[in-house]
Amino acid sequence: MEQATAAVIEDFNEPLKMRSFPLTPLGDGEVRVRITHAGICGSDVHIWRGHDPRAPLPMIPGHEGIGYIDEMSGEKKDIFGRTLNPGDAVLWERGVMCGDCYYCTIRKQPALCPTRGTYGISYSCEEPPHFLGCYGTYLHLRARHPMIKLDLDVEPEVLVPATCSGATAAHAVETSGLQPGDFAMVVGPGPVGLFALAQLLHAGAGEVWIAGTHADRSRLEMALEFGAANAFDVDTMGGDEIRECIMDKTRGVGPNVILDCSGHAGVLPQWIDLTAPGGTYSIPGIATPQEEIPLEIFRTVARKNLRLQGVWVSDTSHLWSAAKLVANGAFPFEKLITHTFPLEEATEGLRVTESKESVKAILKIMD
Ligand SMILES: [Zn+2]
Ligand SMILES: [Zn+2]
Incomplete structure (x- = not known):
């Protein structure tokens, strides 16, 4: 043979x-x-x-x-x-x-x-x-x-x-409850995050911001080329400054949708708190078992009508959605x-x- x-x-x-x-x-x-x-x-x-x-x-x-x-x-x-x-x-x-x-x-x-x-x-x-x-x-x-x-x-x-990354991001946006004009945030500017950013804009988000760490600097710059209205490094901005900046931008509401593509469960408590009441905190980045995360469930989820959305892999509809997004030429996927x-x-x-x-x-x- x-x-x-x-x-x-x-x-x-x-x-x-x-x-x-x-x-x-x-x-x-x-x-x-x-x-x-x-x-x-x-x-x-x-x-x-x-x-x-x-x-x-x-x-x-x-x-x-x-x-x-x-x-x-x-x-x-x-x-x-x-x-x-x-x-x-x-x-x-x-x-x-x-x-x-x-x-x-x-x-x-x-x-x-x-x-x-x-x-x-x-x-x-x-x-x-x-x-x-x-x-x-x-x-x-x-x-x-x-x-x-x-x-x-x-x-x-x-x-x-x-x-993979694109299909998973398409699945995350599909399940995010995003409405046209919504303010959305992506946490983690890796391939899933950059696809998520493009999918959110394509799906009608009004504005998308993206956050990464100091190690993500070049990815954050790329995110601006993909159409992020703001890209910031959480290692150089303190938590209070980030909150103030986002709340100022959203008139005190917070992001309607946060897609956490960081892959680290540990960042969840910081970001889920910023999500707008009635909004969605989605975790397409979590693909392996991680540590337990304490959540103050009444204040963080129940009282806010918050949707905490898991995103496990994708199906063929998401693959096709991602392939079309790449081919439509509106984003510099190359x-x-x-x-x-x-x-x-x-x-x-x-x-x-x-x-x-x-x-x-x-x-x-x-x-
Ligand atoms: Zn993969
Ligand atoms: Zn089956």
Whole structure:
């Protein structure tokens, strides 16, 4: 059998190893994608550091990617009913949902499917078909998996971050209760935060402010290019000054929507207090187990009619929403990708993601 390579996490915190595995025959309806680019997500760093309870070792990480169809078994159509053929550039849903359960059918929230897995997170590479993450030359997609033939007017690699960060941000904005003209805030200007900023503006927010730490300086500058009306560094402004500034701007009301994309539960008490009564505090950044947060529930939530909104991953509607947002050209998404590495340097990609040297790092696996 033909062999192909992938970057593998064999032990947490150790450099990824290049390994080869056989390309196993496709089952009926399955598709093998040739990966051209894979995104490095903050979640990949958590997996690599051993903080994600879903990840079995050894594994090929990578749940963000694009590529083209290498081989397929039987006929296959994309979500728009267009026939797919080998050589077609495609996007695909990163989550593997059953399509038949209560959450997939009745509640229409496939992100909550109890058997949901994710390519690049949930599967070991030890058993065939091995290639179940995007840090590899191929990805083996199961039968009946949602795919989108790429016909968007944008460089394909610019779409890579849309496949996770962008989709998650779209899910956060959809569930935020945002009304046209609302004042919104994003906390944490990483890829999810920058996508959230763009999605909020696209969805009709009147004004969006964004906050980050001193380490986020270059990301805050990028946020201004994406249309944030104000971007500030919480390490140089005190809590009182931040509150005064926001309350002054909103005539004492506070932000109607805060999307906390920081990934740190510890910042919640500071920001949730600023949320306007009747508003939403949403936490799309929380993707791994974290410490407990004390909340004065009467004053902070109950008395304010506040909506504390969880955002677990996304579904194919959010993927499509994010891809269209990137392709519509109103936001400089091409600037998001600050670092590109070959597959062999995946470990360096994880390192610059962890240190925030990059806004978004991607792996260029082939042309
Ligand atoms: Zn991700
Ligand atoms: Zn299901």
